[in-house]
Amino acid sequence: MNRILTGALALLLLASPLAAPAQDNPAPAAATITLGDIEISGAFTRATLPNAPVGAGYLTITNKGTADDRLMSANSPVAGMTQIHEMKMEGDVMKMTELPDGLAIPAGGTVSLAPGGLHIMFMKLNQAFAEGTTIPVTLTFEKAGSVDIDLAVGPINADEPSHDMAGH
Amino acid sequence: MRTFRIVLWTLVVVAAIGATVLFFTRPQVVNGPGGGQFALVDQRGNPADNSVFLGKPSLLFFGYTHCPDVCPTTMGEMQGWFAALGDEAKTLQGVFVTVDPARDTPEILGDYVSFVSDRIVGLTGSEAEIDKVVRDWGALAEKVPQDDGGYLMNHTASVFLVNSKGEFAGTIAYGENTSTALDKIRRLVANS
Numbered sequence: 279m280n281r282i283l284t285g286a287l288a289l290l291l292l293a294s295p296l297a298a299p300a301q302d303n304p305a306p307a308a309a310t311i312t313l314g315d316i317e318i319s320g321a322f323t324r325a326t327l328p329n330a331p332v333g334a335g336y337l338t339i340t341n342k343g344t345a346d347d348r349l350m351s352a353n354s355p356v357a358g359m360t361q362i363h364e365m366k367m368e369g370d371v372m373k374m375t376e377l378p379d380g381l382a383i384p385a386g387g388t389v390s391l392a393p394g395g396l397h398i399m400f401m402k403l404n405q406a407f408a409e410g411t412t413i414p415v416t417l418t419f420e421k422a423g424s425v426d427i428d429l430a431v432g433p434i435n436a437d438e439p440s441h442d443m444a445g446h
Numbered sequence: 447m448r449t450f451r452i453v454l455w456t457l458v459v460v461a462a463i464g465a466t467v468l469f470f471t472r473p474q475v476v477n478g479p480g481g482g483q484f485a486l487v488d489q490r491g492n493p494a495d496n497s498v499f500l501g502k503p504s505l506l507f508f509g510y511t512h513c514p515d516v517c518p519t520t521m522g523e524m525q526g527w528f529a530a531l532g533d534e535a536k537t538l539q540g541v542f543v544t545v546d547p548a549r550d551t552p553e554i555l556g557d558y559v560s561f562v563s564d565r566i567v568g569l570t571g572s573e574a575e576i577d578k579v580v581r582d583w584g585a586l587a588e589k590v591p592q593d594d595g596g597y598l599m600n601h602t603a604s605v606f607l608v609n610s611k612g613e614f615a616g617t618i619a620y621g622e623n624t625s626t627a628l629d630k631i632r633r634l635v636a637n638s
């Protein structure tokens with residue numbers, strides 16, 4: 279239901295070009311994945327530009343349990359190095375730092391990794407990310423354990439996963 | 447011998463006056479942010495100075511190809527702005543100045559910007575010249591070393607609007623709403 283509503287809203291926004299916000303570049307939709315109490319949804323990344331050896335992964339993590347958990351690490355065969363990063367605007371400068379202790383996912387809470395903020399950072403890429411393909415990632419949580427997920431590759435400036443499961 | 451010395455000194459004085467006149471009357475294309483002159487190289491390896499702005503309203507951005515988020519985002523938006531404005535802004539160009547000249551050679555930068563649009567000029571150069579341009583435009587770029595010996599760059603995320611005289615004419619903030627950005631660009635083009 280929620281998805282239909284958001285879809286309708288997206289259509290409305292698309293229909294009026296002047297009202298279209300910056301958030302109008304969806305990547306293909308990804309399925310919701312459950313790992314114990316952890317639910318992962320909306321996983322996507324962006325097509326990389328030529329010669330860009332880095333990429334960022336975005337997703338939403340919900341902890342449905344009663345105990346805090348923590349995203350400890352992310353790994354991918356496409357990257358020589360994968361880290362969990364945080365970005366913040368300081369004045370008009372974007373600053374990025376690694377979270378070496380991972381990312382807390384509080385009990386009952388939802389944490390969004392999204393453009394301009396938290397992200398999984400892929401460095402030393404051994405392949406470009408091509409729009410329409412998927413990038414495999416293994417996420418390891420302190421309590422819930424590990425899970426393999428696929429990030430759907432959207433346009434170079436995708437800022438959200440697609441709402442449209444039919445993908446037309 | 448004496449006459450020869452006088453002639454020589456006269457020549458020196460004339461040359462000095464000439465140089466001074468040239469120095470003070472040389473074209474000053476910019477003032478305010480962007481108030482300095484630069485000598486960089488474009489993606490085809492050709493020398494590029496402030497005249498790159500002349501006659502073309504420009505969207506000036508400081509970035510680098512190893513940039514994970516801000517630069518691809520902005521390049522995507524710029525692509526969208528060019529598409530949305532179409533013939534309304536025929537002379538509009540993007541100017542992408544790398545803040546990472548050590549890694550962004552003209553070729554690497556060229557592939558990168560031309561993938562986005564053939565209306566974006568990529569500029570690189572010596573570290574000293576890049577530092578100078580960044581400073582002259584009131585932008586910021588700093589190296590953030592990584593554990594593995596590599597580095598990332600923190601840098602200004604705004605797009606600078608530059609009029610066709612090469613003068614600073616405002617900014618578009620990172621993540622600025624598309625219609626606001628388009629209005630700013632339309633105004634830039636109209637006033638250029």
Ligand SMILES: [Cu+2]
Pocket residue numbers: 334363364374397398399514
């Ligand atoms: Cu990062």
